[in-house]
Amino acid sequence: MDATARTTPPTLTAHTVYLLSRTGKAARGALAARLAEQGLRLWHMAVLAALADFGPHAQRELADRLAIDPSDVVKVVDELAAPGYVERSRDPADRRRVRVALTPAGRTALTGLERETEAVRDAVLAPLDARERATLHALLSRVYAGLDGSSTP
Amino acid sequence: MDATARTTPPTLTAHTVYLLSRTGKAARGALAARLAEQGLRLWHMAVLAALADFGPHAQRELADRLAIDPSDVVKVVDELAAPGYVERSRDPADRRRVRVALTPAGRTALTGLERETEAVRDAVLAPLDARERATLHALLSRVYAGLDGSSTP
DNA sequence: CCGATGTCAGATCCACTGAAATGA
DNA sequence: CTCATTTCAGTGTATCTGACATCG
Numbered sequence: 001m002d003a004t005a006r007t008t009p010p011t012l013t014a015h016t017v018y019l020l021s022r023t024g025k026a027a028r029g030a031l032a033a034r035l036a037e038q039g040l041r042l043w044h045m046a047v048l049a050a051l052a053d054f055g056p057h058a059q060r061e062l063a064d065r066l067a068i069d070p071s072d073v074v075k076v077v078d079e080l081a082a083p084g085y086v087e088r089s090r091d092p093a094d095r096r097r098v099r100v101a102l103t104p105a106g107r108t109a110l111t112g113l114e115r116e117t118e119a120v121r122d123a124v125l126a127p128l129d130a131r132e133r134a135t136l137h138a139l140l141s142r143v144y145a146g147l148d149g150s151s152t153p
Numbered sequence: 154m155d156a157t158a159r160t161t162p163p164t165l166t167a168h169t170v171y172l173l174s175r176t177g178k179a180a181r182g183a184l185a186a187r188l189a190e191q192g193l194r195l196w197h198m199a200v201l202a203a204l205a206d207f208g209p210h211a212q213r214e215l216a217d218r219l220a221i222d223p224s225d226v227v228k229v230v231d232e233l234a235a236p237g238y239v240e241r242s243r244d245p246a247d248r249r250r251v252r253v254a255l256t257p258a259g260r261t262a263l264t265g266l267e268r269e270t271e272a273v274r275d276a277v278l279a280p281l282d283a284r285e286r287a288t289l290h291a292l293l294s295r296v297y298a299g300l301d302g303s304s305t306p
Numbered sequence: 307c308c309g310a311t312g313t314c315a316g317a318t319c320c321a322c323t324g325a326a327a328t329g330a
Numbered sequence: 331c332t333c334a335t336t337t338c339a340g341t342g343t344a345t346c347t348g349a350c351a352t353c354g
Contacts, residue, residue, distance in 0.1 A: 007218065008297075011202035011267070016286065017180045017274045019293040021195075024177010026300050027170045041317095042174075049164035060338060065159055069319060074340055096326045096338045114164070121170045127299040132292060133169065139281060139289045140172035146280040147179050194347095213308065222349065227310055251309075 027124050034116040038109075043068060043076045045117075048085065048110040051102040058097045085109050180277050187269040191262075192236075196221060196229045198270075201238065201263040204255040211250050238262050 012018045028042070035041055046066050051057060054065075059077060063070040077100055080086045085106030091097035102110075125133050165171045181195070188194055199219050204210060207218075212230060216223040230253055233239040238259030242252050255263075278286050 007207075009199070009202040009206040009218075011206050011263070012199060013294065013297065015267070015270045015274065016278065016290045016293065017184055017270050019290065019297050020173075020177045020277070021181040021184065022177070023293055023296050023300070024173045024175075024181065028174040028177070031170055031174065046162070046165060049162035053162040053164050054160075058338080059340095065161075067159070070338080071320085071340075071342090072318075078340095094327070094338085098339065110164070114168070117168045117170050121168065124170065124173070124300070125296060127295040128292060135288065136292045136296075137169045137172065139285055139292075140169065140176055141166065142280040143176050143278060143289075144166065144172050147176070147277070211308085223308075224310075224312095224350080225348080231310095 023124070027120065030120045030124060031117060034120060035113065038113075040079075040113070041076075043072070044080055045110070045113045047073075047076055047080060047100075048102065048106055048113070051086065051100065052107060052110055056099045056101040058091065059100060060097070062100065080106065083109075176277070180273065183273045183277060184270060187273060188266065191265075193232075193266070194229075196225070197233055197238075198263070198266045200226075200229050200233060200253075201255065201259055201266070204239065204253065205260060205263055209252045209254040212253060215253065233259065236262075 032042055035045060043066070047062060050062060050065055057065070059073045060070060062068070062077075063073045066073075068076075077086060077088065081088060083105070084103055087101050087103055089099050089101070091099050121133075125136070128136065185195055188198060196219070199221075200215060203215060203218055210218070212226045213223060215221070215230075216226045219226075221229075230239060230241070234241060236258070237256055240254050240256055242254060243250070274286075278289070281289065
């Protein structure tokens with residue numbers, strides 16, 4: 001080990017915002033690495049989850065719900081359609097719209113991604129026991145619910 | 154308002170890793186926006202904090218401590234030296250080394266950045282009371298301490 | 307070896323096209 | 331009925347950042 005230890009400055013770790021930012025980035029990075037092994041990124045999982053929870057969406061609705069740029073939705077859906085995780089079809093009522101629906105293969109894939117997510121949680125939250133994890137989850141849920149458009153760039 | 158409400162899929166919010174990633178990104182973004190008003194980024198604050206807490210460093214030591222690429226330390230120190238927040242000087246004991254030291258102006262700047270950080274905390278953690286914030290901070294501290302190099306990209 | 311410059315890839319954002327619906 | 335406006339999917343580009351690579 002080095003004499004100049006890799007100690008993070010207390011001035012930083014004293015701020016909850018810093019800890020949130022750091023642990024969040026670590027969690028995000030670890031999850032992204034897992035998904036990358038299957039050629040997917042975080043947005044792919046988000047789209048699959050939205051379709052699983054709320055049924056078929058127009059691409060525009062996906063963009064609204066997930067707060068992604070509509071042009072990026074196109075690419076994500078493209079990449080999900082290639083392995084057959086989602087299907088595109090024209091809305092007969094409004095032929096401008098494209099209905100995106102989850103396939104059985106997509107649902108299976110989502111289940112797998114959730115397992116990966118749990119593995120990441122076990123790695124990142126290793127220092128915490130079950131009760132503490134539940135507490136953390138509850139607190140973060142409320143913080144997340146409090147985020148409105150003003151503070152989510 | 155839209156009939157298709159902007160509800161995040163429960164399949165995502167059920168995962169602590171997702172909440173961590175999202176709230177962390179929001180916190181990071183909000184802080185970065187504040188610092189940007191002063192022409193600074195997160196790394197600048199990290200370097201100032203390291204110098205304040207541990208005294209002068211060689212650039213290599215800064216890179217080790219903060220886990221940044223040494224190449225990038227150069228630019229950050231450059232940008233901190235321009236407004237006079239840090240000073241480069243030769244180490245009198247070992248004249249090969251370049252010592253980076255905090256100036257009084259830099260210390261003042263850091264104090265201001267910490268105030269910004271507290272403002273961001275009050276905004277992001279608005280849903281939580283003082284006790285809950287303390288609990289969250291304690292839990293995140295332990296999670297942060299558990300992160301090793303393997304999971305910090 | 308350390309500091310400095312340059313390059314590369316990924317993500318986000320923005321502008322534009324063409325098709326299709328809507329309303330005057 | 332026709333024309334202008336709006337909305338949607340899709341394409342391409344600009345920009346910014348973070349990580350990496352090479353030079354002195």
